[in-house]
Every structure is written in C-alpha cells, then in structure tokens.
Amino acid sequence: MAKQIKIKDIAAMAGVSVGTVDRVLHNRGNVSERSLKAIEQVLAETGYKYNIHTSAISLKKEYNIAITTPIAVKGEYWGAVRDGIMHAINEYSDIKLNCTFFFYNQFDIYSCRSSFESILEQSPDAVIIGPTFKSETQRLCKELDDKHIPYVFVDAVIEGTSPVSTYSTDQYACGQLLGRMLDTFTPEDSEFAIMSSQRIGNERSSNSLARKKGFQDYFRSKGMQNRIHETSFSVLDPAESERKVLSFLNENPKIKGMAIMNSRGYILADILRKNGIKEICLISFDLTQNNIKGIKDGTIGAILCQRPELQGFHALKSLIRQLLYNQKEETVNHTMPIDIIVRENLPYYREFFEM
Amino acid sequence: MAKQIKIKDIAAMAGVSVGTVDRVLHNRGNVSERSLKAIEQVLAETGYKYNIHTSAISLKKEYNIAITTPIAVKGEYWGAVRDGIMHAINEYSDIKLNCTFFFYNQFDIYSCRSSFESILEQSPDAVIIGPTFKSETQRLCKELDDKHIPYVFVDAVIEGTSPVSTYSTDQYACGQLLGRMLDTFTPEDSEFAIMSSQRIGNERSSNSLARKKGFQDYFRSKGMQNRIHETSFSVLDPAESERKVLSFLNENPKIKGMAIMNSRGYILADILRKNGIKEICLISFDLTQNNIKGIKDGTIGAILCQRPELQGFHALKSLIRQLLYNQKEETVNHTMPIDIIVRENLPYYREFFEM
DNA sequence: CTGTTAGCGCATTCAC
C-alpha cells in the first residue's frame, strides 16, 4: 500500500509552502506563474486529491442543501429515496449539511411551483431534484444555473438542464424487461394486458410512457403486438375498478399476463385476490409495502425495482463531492440496475442498498 | 438539522474535560466512578458517536489488514469481491490501512493452509476471510480468537467461529429461486437437469450443496421431484464434456431447463451455442465475463448473483468500524440480495454496488 | 484521577 500523500508532501516536492498549494487546489489565485506550474506538475504526477473529511472539519462552512421531490411516504418510492438521502447525511455527518426538504404534490403543479419558489428564495448551496413537471423543472434549473447553484436529478432526467449528475433508470429498458418477464412467465399462447391507472389531474408521467413504449416494442419485435390489450382503472374508486377489470378479463379470457407501468399493481392484486384469480401473472413496479404483500401471497408475480435508496444516497454523495471539490465536470448520468424481485428473493432486498 | 455534537460539548455537559470524556469513550480507565456515571449519562442521552474520520487523522496508528480468499481473477467472482474491497480502501483513504492479500487455490488445501499460516505469522490487526475449507478455517479462527484479532467472513459462513460480522447469501434460497425461475421460464411439462461440474481435487463446495438442496426442495414442494435429472461434466476436458452433455440431452429429450449450482454455466453455454440448441433454458450463477457473453447471445437464460463487490466493500467497512470503535458486539449476519439478471437488465448491473 | 496541550491533515488569515 503506497502511503497516502499529503499537502505537506506536495508543497515539499514543488518547493513551496502548504499555503500556496492550497491556493492552487482551490484556485483562489494570487499565485505566481512559476509556482502554479510547479505545483500543477506535482499534482498531476501524484494524482493527489485532498481528503474530503479532513477538509470538511477544517472548513467551517455549512452547506444548505434543498431537496425537492414528490411527497415522501414511508414504504413508498419517494420514501425510499428519502431514506437513501438520510443514510448519506448520516454517513457524511462530519460535513455540515443543512438539508431542507421541499415536498410537493406530484398531481398538483401549483404545489410544485410553490416548492420551487421557496427553494429559490432560500438560495441554497445545492439542490436535489426529483422532477415531475417538465417546464416547471426547466424553469427552476435555469434560475439555478444563473446563480451557479449545482443540482442533481434523481429518478428522472429533464432535458435542457445541466445537472452535476443524474441518478435514474432506463425506463424504456424497464418496459422491455417487463415484456420479457411477462412473456416467459406465462404459457405459450397467452395474451397480455396493459393496465393504466387513472387519477384526476394525472398528467401521464414520462416514466410510464417510456416503460410502455419499451413494453410494446418488446412484443412488436416478436411479432406479438396483436396479443396486447389495454384498459384503465380508477385509483380512487376501487369498487368501480373491480367491476371494470373483471369484465375486461371476462371479455379477454386468454389474458394471462398483466402489466402496469407504475407502482399501483397492488390495486389489481387486491382484485385478483378477492376474486380468487390465480392463473394471471401480474407484474408491477417498486418495492412498496402494498406490493410486497402481493408478492408474498402470490397475487403479484414479480416486481421491478430501481433502487430508489441508492439513487438518493448517491445524489447527496455526488453533491458533497461537487461542493467540496468544486470542480465543474461534465454531467455524469448514472443508470441504476433494474432489480427483479419475486417471492423467493424478496426477503433479502430489505436491508441493503448502500455504496 | 440538529447540529453535530462534539466531544467538547459532551465534556461541558458532563462537567469534565475532553480528556476524561476521551478516556471513557475508549475505555482507557483511570476515571472516577462519579465522572464515569456523568459522562455515560450524557453519552446515552445524546447518542454521541465520535467521528470516525477525525478520529483516524488524529490517531497515528496504522492498521494491518489481511485478506484471504480464493485467487481473485478479474471479471470472476473473487475478483469482484476484491474490487469491492479496493473500493472501500479508496473510500476510507484517510484511515491508514495496510491491506495484504493472501490468495489461495480453492482446489488445494495445502495452499490454503500455507496462506493461513502466513497470516498468523504477520499477526494482522484484522482479517477478511473468504472461506473454502471448513476445518482449516476453523483452525485459523480459533487462533485469531485467541489473539483477539477480529475477522469477518465474505461469501460463506463457517460454523463454530465468532466473526465480527458476515456478508453472505442464503444459498438455500438461491437454489429455491433457481428452481422457481427455471420452472416459470420453461413450458408446462418440461423436465430439468442439474449439471455438476467435476474437477480434480474438487471437494463439493457447501454453497453448491445448499443451492442444490434448495433447488430440489422447490420441485419437491410442487410434487415435481421426478422431473429432475442429474449428470456431471468435466471442467478440464471440453470435448469429453460436450459428448457427455449431448448424449445426456439426447436420452432425456423433455429436458427444457438446465441448472448449475456454480458459475460454470458458460461451459454449458458453449456447448448449447456450438450445437445450435435453442430450446433449453440454462441458468447459472455469478456475473462473470464468460457468463455475460452467454446472457448476451441468449445461450444463458438468466444469471443469479449475490453482489460480491458489495460483500467485499462492507466486509472492510465493518472491520474499520470494529477497529475504530472497538466495541465487541454480537456477530451480525448480513444476507445479501440475490439479483436476477437477464438480457434486458444486464447493461445496468456493471457500475453500481456501493453503500 | 484530571485537565491541559501538542499534533494529525487541511483551510485560511495575516504579516512579511
């Protein structure tokens, strides 16, 4: 193990003092051309990076970080994102972070707008954004860009912005995977249903749309597009939904696979369970409390997940690096793994998420 | 955000000096009953934990960590474990670690014995063990226990030892999952094959045995145990293996699913590919370079993985905590998630593992 | 037994 090199070593090698090295490291100027060259030379040779934790204790600065996502409910998707963020806060407790959450209602653009306004008002040092409304988010990002406030995206990426990094999933791939799973999980001549959940004020999320496209393309590529049916049900009226779903299944008895492009699978699972329908394989997204129940009793065949905790964790970690190393690099897009969870591997997906 | 509490705060609250608090924190003794009580009281109330990084810079101590696993080849299982360990070393670069790897040949008990002897000779401060040979490992652990050297297990747990923590997978559950996947991936009346890889000097690994049991129990619980066939092939003689596998498949034409309890699936994939056999679903373990190839071209239907990088990462992290906080707690067993990887989600499993 | 203090790697202020 080569022992860790320190600022003092760099200074000695470059024939200057630690103060000068520090000025270069944080480009605070007031360094002669000569010293700059010498130090940069040594820095490049050694690949030196100062320690982020030591730096943090020395630095008295506190960082204000604003986090804005749809309302985070424990055990649901955005709750998991928050858990990951909290985990990172904890892990980096030596860095003084003031994190403020600005939750908005993902079905109410006004609530989003007001959250974003609050963020701009408090002028934080960095922002984590879990976006829903495209143009609102673009407007926020433009302001942040103007103020040189770094931000990262979790869950989804909004075009026309310049985040430090993004942590999301390839939703199109999710859809393809969903198609593949449903196809292989069901008998030869099965037909399939895309179930859309309806909700008042529900502008179709772009994630769902990308998933749906991937799903359809999977079957299209197999020449099976005519085996896909589509219907919708209401999130808010269970009785009506049940009637609708049952009659839909009645009319299409060859349907053996049901897909839903969001986390609402548990609503369909309730219907299947209540009516003792066992021969249909239902696949949903997100390891939420409700869906876990379905996996356990077999009403949900599989769940696809996108590591929301990991996204939150890394989002904050990325911002910390940005704030402390302060180097403007190109945007890094991180595409998270898509986990397939069935009854047999469910118990082992609870505890772990870090790195 | 409640601001981070410091030793000085604890000292003030308990009405003593920081020196005394430090003595209590590291139970170095020489503290009056009175002070001890007061400090412990405050410590409990505040839930204070000193910062591990700040502690490390102050501490001049270097830690020698010995790591012993089967030979780590890049792109294979133990290579991934090593990657995770290296990642952790990097993440905790402020803590002075001298990590020495003691690789052994997992098919040669003498090489294992000699590695373990070297470890005991150098008397490290902590050890990471990726075990293979049970009694050898037990002997090593007994010595380590005597010397009060903490150790953790990765990949598998050896009974009769007392590690700080363990990072492994429920192999029985892996087997059950494998059964489930093969069952749902194949047509109704399929039969299945357990393929055992033979190798000279190969004492059956306990991981493989547990997986096999889980696999068999899955089909037993479904009353399908009579649909399972079993055969073996040689790792070292491809031509002979090919002949053997082909004639086996010829004799059992209803076999549509093939299971192997280790990472050698790629050998079977080669045979399937070479002979244009497409209707058989093969499932193997571990995301190795060779297996990835099979997933990509469809000769392998799915791979089950156990996050080797994460195991290595956490193993080292756990030891660091143990060394710096030095509290003897009960052994914590961490059971890793079992990932299901198919062609559609393969590309997203390369980069991420941390936390 | 206890408090004081120097020093760890780093950032920053302030004389020179």
Place this chain on the structure above:
DNA sequence: GTGAATGCGCTAACAG
C-alpha cells in the same frame, strides 16, 4: 506572492 500561524474534532502523552 508567500509562508507562518491558528483552528477544526479528536487522541494521547504529560503535568499536576
């Protein structure tokens, strides 16, 4: 422009 000096949270040696 530059280096010396101080402080960050923490540890450990040292003086009382």
